[in-house]
Amino acid sequence: xxxxxxxxxxxxxxSAATPQAEFARNALYYMKLMREVEDRIERKLYxxxxxxxxxxxxxGQEAIPVGAGLHAEPGDVLFPSHRDMxxxxxxxxxxxxxxxxxxxxxxxxxxxxxxxxxxxxxxxNIVAIISAMAASVPVSVGAxxxxxxxxxxxxxxxxxGDGATSRGDWHEGLNLAAVQKAPVVFVxxxxxxxxxxxxxxxxxxxxxxDRAPGYGIPAEIVDxxxxxAVHEAVGRAAAHAREGLGPxxxxxxxxxxxxxxxxxxxxxxxKQLFDEWSGRDPIERWQNRAVAEGHLTRDxxxxxxxxxxxxxxxxxxWAEASPYPDPADLTRNVYEER
Amino acid sequence: MQATYxxxxxRGLWEExxxxxxxxxxxxxxxxxxxxxxxxxxxxxxxGEKRVVDTPIAESAIxxxxxxxxxxxxxxxxxxxxxxxxxxxxxxxxxFAAKCRYRWDASVPIVIRAxxxxxxxxxxxxxxxxxxxxxxxxGLKVVCPATARDAKGLIKAxxxxxxxxxxxxxxxxxxxxxxxxxxxxxxxxxxxxxxAREGRDLTIVTYGAMxxxxxxxxxxxxxxxxxxxxxDLRTVQPIDxxxxxxxxxxxxxxxxxxxxxxxxxxxxxxxxxxAETAFDHLDGPVMRVAAPDTPVPFSAPLExxxxxxxxxxxxxxxxxxxx
Numbered sequence: 119x120x121x122x123x124x125x126x127x128x129x130x131x132x133s134a135a136t137p138q139a140e141f142a143r144n145a146l147y148y149m150k151l152m153r154e155v156e157d158r159i160e161r162k163l164y165x166x167x168x169x170x171x172x173x174x175x176x177x178g179q180e181a182i183p184v185g186a187g188l189h190a191e192p193g194d195v196l197f198p199s200h201r202d203m204x205x206x207x208x209x210x211x212x213x214x215x216x217x218x219x220x221x222x223x224x225x226x227x228x229x230x231x232x233x234x235x236x237x238x239x240x241x242x243n244i245v246a247i248i249s250a251m252a253a254s255v256p257v258s259v260g261a262x263x264x265x266x267x268x269x270x271x272x273x274x275x276x277x278x279g280d281g282a283t284s285r286g287d288w289h290e291g292l293n294l295a296a297v298q299k300a301p302v303v304f305v306x307x308x309x310x311x312x313x314x315x316x317x318x319x320x321x322x323x324x325x326x327x328d329r330a331p332g333y334g335i336p337a338e339i340v341d342x343x344x345x346x347a348v349h350e351a352v353g354r355a356a357a358h359a360r361e362g363l364g365p366x367x368x369x370x371x372x373x374x375x376x377x378x379x380x381x382x383x384x385x386x387x388x389k390q391l392f393d394e395w396s397g398r399d400p401i402e403r404w405q406n407r408a409v410a411e412g413h414l415t416r417d418x419x420x421x422x423x424x425x426x427x428x429x430x431x432x433x434x435x436w437a438e439a440s441p442y443p444d445p446a447d448l449t450r451n452v453y454e455e456r
Numbered sequence: 457m458q459a460t461y462x463x464x465x466x467r468g469l470w471e472e473x474x475x476x477x478x479x480x481x482x483x484x485x486x487x488x489x490x491x492x493x494x495x496x497x498x499x500x501x502x503x504g505e506k507r508v509v510d511t512p513i514a515e516s517a518i519x520x521x522x523x524x525x526x527x528x529x530x531x532x533x534x535x536x537x538x539x540x541x542x543x544x545x546x547x548x549x550x551x552f553a554a555k556c557r558y559r560w561d562a563s564v565p566i567v568i569r570a571x572x573x574x575x576x577x578x579x580x581x582x583x584x585x586x587x588x589x590x591x592x593x594x595g596l597k598v599v600c601p602a603t604a605r606d607a608k609g610l611i612k613a614x615x616x617x618x619x620x621x622x623x624x625x626x627x628x629x630x631x632x633x634x635x636x637x638x639x640x641x642x643x644x645x646x647x648x649x650x651x652a653r654e655g656r657d658l659t660i661v662t663y664g665a666m667x668x669x670x671x672x673x674x675x676x677x678x679x680x681x682x683x684x685x686x687x688d689l690r691t692v693q694p695i696d697x698x699x700x701x702x703x704x705x706x707x708x709x710x711x712x713x714x715x716x717x718x719x720x721x722x723x724x725x726x727x728x729x730x731a732e733t734a735f736d737h738l739d740g741p742v743m744r745v746a747a748p749d750t751p752v753p754f755s756a757p758l759e760x761x762x763x764x765x766x767x768x769x770x771x772x773x774x775x776x777x778x779x
Contacts, residue, residue, distance in 0.1 A: 195527075195528065227560060228559050228560050231558055231559045231560070232559040232560065236559065237560060238560045238562065239560065239561075240527060240561075240562050245524075245527060245562075246556070246559060246560045246562070248551050248552055248555070249551075250547050250551055253520065253547060253548065253551065253552055255520070256514075256516060256517040256518075256519075256520025256521050256524070256548070257520045257521070257523045257524035257527070257548075257552060258524055259517070259520070259521050259524060260520060260521030260522055260523060260524025260525040260526075260528075260532070261524035261525065261527055261528050262524070263509075263521060263524070263525055264524065264525040264527075264528035264529070264530045265528060267480070267506060267525070267530060268528070268529075268530075274524075286516060287516050287517070287520065287547075287548075290512070290514035290516050290517035290520075291517055291520065293512055293514065293517070294511065294512055294514060294517040294521060297511075297512055298509075451557055451558050451561070452557070452558050452594045452595050453557070453595065453597070453619050454557065454563065454617075454618040454619055
């Protein structure tokens, strides 16, 4: 159990409930936690000048890392993209480490060597993304091949956006995965914009999933704003990969409810698209359904919100108290130090 | 035991595969075919498909997959069929592999083997020496063996190293060099140069196939009364400053020789280091002999004019000796 998971008493109570109620609670909790941490970073800390460098958030896309990530077993390896923060919480990273990461402090996962979502930890089986989109795709295929090489039933989960599927690494990686029958699940968050470039200028086919059959990879399309739908689809994909049947692609249709980054007002996005998609917010939808189906009460939800909010202040204070890295260490750790 | 440079690499790979079940090979045509140059001949039959993986023609995927496997604790050795194709995997090498440890403390113990070098009429895309593209990237180690003994010892050291290592093996040496190599399990340390010939009057710093050009030139210079010391770098990143500087202090004159093109090459870096740290010991300018700044040409007279040779080394060495 990671620290983030142990954080909330509302969640702890879920262990006694039905699997459906436990999923309902976990899914809501991780989506809300991601939303709150990103809101604090983008709407408060960034504007207060406390964040170094760029901020890229997954507002409106939380159902994808949460629905998919809840299938990950400890021995599975995750390759998050830059709008998948919930994966880190699911693996036990604490929000304070994320705040410290964004502030360039030693308390962050990269100890100030890299920023924002560029973070990983092999003790948690999370591989850090690099800025070149889709570079992680072939890397995840190799990791999946290694998991099979070692005789495990573990798999790799690779996350990417629609824009990443234009890069050669994506195509080389999918092809290698298919030829090798590598146990990897590809999860696409198709949020319809790559920075300012809309999908129709990114690709001429209608869906990212349309590309998969060309490589001999099964694929399906789901509503990326429905955490249960994502969870079910990725569950099928993960089972397929674990059974040794090879890679599987799940395309999650969603929408980027922000600019590319905090400095981008996204004036190029037609306003009606934001209006349309704000009515499909994954958190609101799931909260209403979970309450309606009796997995949670309104009181449970209120308590969850309060606890997350309360935790944020302490986490931010911890991050701000975390020291900056020492310039004397600038040239260390380029190579293995013995 | 007598072995060619090629056999030495093959034996090194074979021994490491026997020693460590986490070592595996991947690349184009390395399995059934045994590699374009037959370096991995017989290995598929002996080690099986799990450990000798034929891949699609996709260098970025080959290196990316090697990185991913290494993060999970394996020790992949990836082959680029020709070093000229390594640029297709450039991003994976310089942005993914090289930076993992510094950014987030992740070890990437991969080896990328890349047959390099000219002299076989391979033309612009089968003859290049791209090592300097990678010496400029912190986080990578770059090895260029010249002898069969070193080729075996360095491939074994590279496989055991916990950082990414680029292993540029000169294809012109594959079958040309045959020598006695030890039969026991030895490694040659990465980052350590060798004094290939001792001398008093000037130093030729070189690596890879140019070692033999330097030694031939030294032989002729000796008859002219000039005693040349020849240093074989063996590794071009990190550079063995100590061995170079010890020689500079002795001879006070240095010529750097490499087959790769001149501008931005390893020679410029070595010249700078000597100028900065041993200026007082110098009795003449640090000189360079390298290929001219052109693509590697195809036709025989052009390629002969392109590749550094004994005459060009002698011309510079004589001028240097006269200082």
